[in-house]
Amino acid sequence: MTHSSAQASQIATDLPQTQPGSYDTPAAIAAAIVISFVGNAVVMGMPMIVGALADDLGFGEQQVGWLASADLGGMFLASLLTAMVITRVNRRQLAMVGIIIALMANLLSSQFHDFTTLFYTRVIAGIGGGICYSLGVGCLAGTHHTARNFSILMFALVTINALELYSFPVLSDVWGVNGIYYAFCGAFVLCFFAVPKLPAFAAEPTAITETADGHKVRIPGYLPKLCLLAVSCFYITIGSFWAYIERAGVDAGLSDEFIANTLTIGTLFTLLGCFVATWLSNKAGQSKPLLVALLTMVGAMALLALGINPTVFIIGNFMFNVMWLFTDIYQLGTISNVDHSGRYAALIPGAQGLAQTIAPTAAGFLLAANLGYGAVMLLGAAGSLSAFVIYAFVYRQLRQLAPELADAS
Template sequence: MFRKILLAKTPHRVSSETFDTWQSITVGIYLAIVGYGVLVGIPVISTAWVSQIGFTEVEVGRLASADLGGLSIGSIFAAFLAPRFNRRWIVVCAIALTVIANILCMYTQTYDSVLFLRLLAGFGSGIYTAVSIATIGASSKPARNMNIMLFVFAFSQAFELQVLPMFSMNGIYGVFVVANLIGILMLKWLPEYPPEERETAVEEGVDDYHESVEAVRARKIAPWLCLAAIAFTYVNIGAYWTYIELAGIESPTADNEWVGSVLVWASFLSIVGCLVATVISDRFGLARPMIVTLVIHALVVGMLASGINNTNIVISLFSFNFLWIFIDVYQTATIANVDKSGRFTSLIPASQGFGQIVGPNIAASFLAVGGGYGDVFIMCAGASMMAFLVYSYMYVRLKRAIPVLADAS
């Protein structure tokens, strides 16, 4: 049922060239960055919820799951709306919902109310984030434009982690309100409907019917495997990124001010990671570097399971941020390569958000039953290894059926 709705035709189309203009790419990138704003700033936001509002560590995990889970639900909702309705009006309504929810958060500090409002804010963000990702994915060079988005994302991460701690909790909400309202001013650049079908060349190298069937099956399953692996990856990222600052602050062998400084400086590694990931993928393709990266990612989060000190938190945070952007570059580009329709590309935020529902919730559950942060980091490592297994299986399937696509950059 879901597949039929997802692949349904829409009566409205705009020229595919519209999606290649700098205006379309700019508004797509901006809305995506704003939509991912809470994800980027969640370590600072989590600490503010505890220190300024008085929420417990368990409640913080639930709040993060609600906000980032709303992102997932909203993006799935957008997958139904975007092919059929005017995307500008969809985004206007989504931004309005997000702005109202953030403003109401300024006037309440009860856990249940904030939990509901963060779910609403995430839902609105998920809708326009999915539309923006679909807009970028519909361009003629989606992998390149996704890399540009992630490069800007790396800068926004460094900016948020440096600036947000300067604000009160209401000030943080206010930053998100202003960023969303700016997006409305750019909506005239957003294509109103999906693009016309682009002409695509028929692939060569398929020698017989059996190979053709295998290739078709591999191409159909690859986007779903990518989305599943993204979800596992973000179980790791969601839990680690929600609790890393709190875990460092509570560790008796780590200095509080040192942890905060490392968090800010580590964010700049994302910028370096984006550049290095592009260079490596141009030489070795996307799949093989991503598979190796997921294993290393598991190691750098798992190393904190035995305790946190000033040395290992530097290694873990710097490596985590450097490799996080690696993974995002490879994941988004892989989806863009195997899904020329752009339909699955719009579901990337849904997979990310789903992982971020599960990750912080599992972490909060460990803490609620008396577990420690070591248990959380072991779970994070396990989630990364699950993503490794899924991507490895996808690579083997594509390598056997469509070698050129398996090693595409």
């Protein structure tokens, strides 16, 4: 037995026994995925919601921006709240609270259309949805095949996004923005049926995880925190790219039709990342593919920074879209492998949202300084490179603490 394994065994004997939740049953996984994608549906449908608010209610650009921020801000607050209580409360009861809050807030949003009231109801709706999303992610963190389960979640999110892209314009044409809010209400009502299938309590009370040989290892608290920092760094890349890739294409002289077609087709390749991530994790674990994926993302952003032409635009978009969900799946899996309690996994939506708020603003400063879109893409490359450095350190620490965890799938 190696020194690190002996150390892990000694730590394991000192840990209190905890009652494991039924996290790996198909019903529990399906329930966690359902409340996750319903809770996150407002983010996936944001472009259509913003359009409906402007067209139906006549709000200006600044007002719809504030309303979009209200939902996102509510979800950020919910992520913090959920992380504080997820290891101490009955998760089914917490899910019920989130569903009821979101349901009532969306109903109120359909009845009160003055800006101030709608702003506050959207903050509350964001809190309800954010509780569901963070809780669902936290429950998936307690499973043993995290790459597979998070791949299913990401596939579901992309599918729901496609459904929203198709249905929300139809709903808003018939019922205005109320049609979208009613759709959210219906989705949250369906979530009630998923609640009884959720595990009631945390798999582990703290950052404790189990190795392949059955030993329980207490993970140093700084490792999951570093993983959260890496998530934020990576989402600097996502925020920089999505906020300005269309404008960068226009600046390079590409036609609107070419840009739209490339971005639309590119999103289909995100699904490829889901399947490849699951297959590869079974072959090589999660840590090494994650590091390769981040370096690939750095390369994609650097390629776009060097100069955009039609070929570069297509290749850059393809690389970005494949690596986006690929990296997301492994990030979720990595933080789950070092913390089965779900406490830190519940903070992932907050880490993502914070970075997606900061990145466009930082990119805007670069453009205001006349540094061009190449600088924006380099900002994105720096985000992925920073995440790579952090995960490389985490991987090295896990190799010393518990080698089984470093290459877990």
